[in-house]
Amino acid sequence: MSNETQLKPIRMVDLVSQYQQIKHEIDAAIHSVIDRAAFINGQEVKDFQADLEKYLGVRHVIPCANGTDALQIAFMALGLKPGDEVITASFTYVATAEVIGLMGLTPVLVDVDPNTFNIDPKEVEAAITPKTKAIVPVHLFGQCADMEQLMALAVKHNLYVIEDTAQAIGAEYTFLDGRKQKAGTIGTIGTTSFFPSKNLGGYGDGGAICTNDDELAAKMRMICNHGQSKQYYHDVIGVNSRLDTLQAAILGVKLKHLDSYASARRNLADAYDKAFNEPSVIANGNGEGPVTLSRLSVGLSRCQTPYRSLNSTHVFHQYTLKLSGVNRDELRAHLESKGIPSMIYYPVPCHKQRAFASSITDRAYPVTEALCECVISLPMHTEMEEEQVDFIVSSVIEFLTK
Numbered sequence: 001m002s003n004e005t006q007l008k009p010i011r012m013v014d015l016v017s018q019y020q021q022i023k024h025e026i027d028a029a030i031h032s033v034i035d036r037a038a039f040i041n042g043q044e045v046k047d048f049q050a051d052l053e054k055y056l057g058v059r060h061v062i063p064c065a066n067g068t069d070a071l072q073i074a075f076m077a078l079g080l081k082p083g084d085e086v087i088t089a090s091f092t093y094v095a096t097a098e099v100i101g102l103m104g105l106t107p108v109l110v111d112v113d114p115n116t117f118n119i120d121p122k123e124v125e126a127a128i129t130p131k132t133k134a135i136v137p138v139h140l141f142g143q144c145a146d147m148e149q150l151m152a153l154a155v156k157h158n159l160y161v162i163e164d165t166a167q168a169i170g171a172e173y174t175f176l177d178g179r180k181q182k183a184g185t186i187g188t189i190g191t192t193s194f195f196p197s198k199n200l201g202g203y204g205d206g207g208a209i210c211t212n213d214d215e216l217a218a219k220m221r222m223i224c225n226h227g228q229s230k231q232y233y234h235d236v237i238g239v240n241s242r243l244d245t246l247q248a249a250i251l252g253v254k255l256k257h258l259d260s261y262a263s264a265r266r267n268l269a270d271a272y273d274k275a276f277n278e279p280s281v282i283a284n285g286n287g288e289g290p291v292t293l294s295r296l297s298v299g300l301s302r303c304q305t306p307y308r309s310l311n312s313t314h315v316f317h318q319y320t321l322k323l324s325g326v327n328r329d330e331l332r333a334h335l336e337s338k339g340i341p342s343m344i345y346y347p348v349p350c351h352k353q354r355a356f357a358s359s360i361t362d363r364a365y366p367v368t369e370a371l372c373e374c375v376i377s378l379p380m381h382t383e384m385e386e387e388q389v390d391f392i393v394s395s396v397i398e399f400l401t402k
């Protein structure tokens with residue numbers, strides 16, 4: 001008789017329900033690869049590469065094994081030297097900063113914008129030194145960083161820009177002159193991940209690099225394949241980083257649905273926004289008798305819905321609220337008791353990770369540190385049902401107005 005027993009289980013990401021919608025297409029694509037045993041460098045890899053180039057509007061896509069490798073291969077191709085400084089945001093998934101460190105480069109972690117959660121160009125500018133060689137904006141949670149300003153800084157200081165597009169594939173940035181470009185195709189190199197829970201996710205690991213620079217593309221293709229120019233001739237030290245044919249076949253199917261997946265995510269975000277910003281919609285909705293509007297507005301002022309940038313579409317990899325005056329752990333426990341998962345992206349910023357202790361300066365991170373304490377991400381995926389949304393929303397509001 002409780003609400004949750006009638007509902008399909010709520011997940012942060014519901015890949016099972018999504019598969020059921022496209023099962024015929026996916027199964028056919030997988031079987032076609034197995035039937036030919038074309039597991040490595042099969043036709044599907046070439047097809048997916050061409051389809052993604054067309055979708056992104058970029059000259060070259062180089063598929064590889066995962067999004068972390070994509071970043072590493074980008075740095076290898078740029079030929080940066082130990083001691084070179086690379087500026088990135090502290091409020092990100094660790095992979096971005098990790099690869100910079102792994103390559104012997106110096107990660108310079110800077111603070112982010114409190115609205116977009118993305119790297120703050122003013123902080124970038126203040127961090128530039130004669131040793132700075134590159135900026136790595138991460139388009140966090142599905143929305144592009146301020147590429148207008150970042151590209152201007154890059155031109156002025158002669159820096160490479162590597163866009164980490166792991167969370168924002170398909171997002172589109174509009175420059176002041178009206179020019180529109182897809183995330184990952186604006187800087188020197190763009191990298192992305194096809195980890196299953198990403199917006200374009202495979203059924204295992206996968207990644208890709210893209211660029212409009214022919215020379216860099218050739219170099220990165222070579223690096224991915226043991227630095228090989230022709231079989232058994234190795235011109236540079238490379239790595240083994242390939243996208244499986246099976247993953248390429250699956251991704252080829254899912255790429256055709258990517259724009260409709262983005263609208264499903266946006267519709268869910270719109271529904272969350274509406275519920276959290278318009279008290280009347282849910283004033284009587286939590287099953288515990290009418291909630292007075294004044295109590296509700298107090299409760300709702302404690303949760304701020306995601307900011308939407310004017311320059312970038314939002315593909316909502318995550319739907320992340322900012323809480324104020326709320327015990328976040330208790331809210332999560334309350335949701336969990338009702339079968340509603342939630343996540344904290346990210347509880348510990350990169351500059352506070354032990355792994356980066358040696359690159360820590362006395363730089364201040366007031367925004368990043370405040371965000372780590374106050375953000376909460378709600379379930380976000382392409383298969384959410386209306387009743388599930390209502391239940392999530394009323395459960396959050398029930399706690400906030402308690």
Ligand SMILES: *Cc1c(COP(=O)(O)O)cnc(C)c1O
Nearest residue numbers: 066067068093095138166193195
């Ligand atoms: C997921 C992610 C990566 C790494 O991708 P993998 O495919 O898991 O290696 C890198 N950067 C960001 C911002 C990510 O979210």
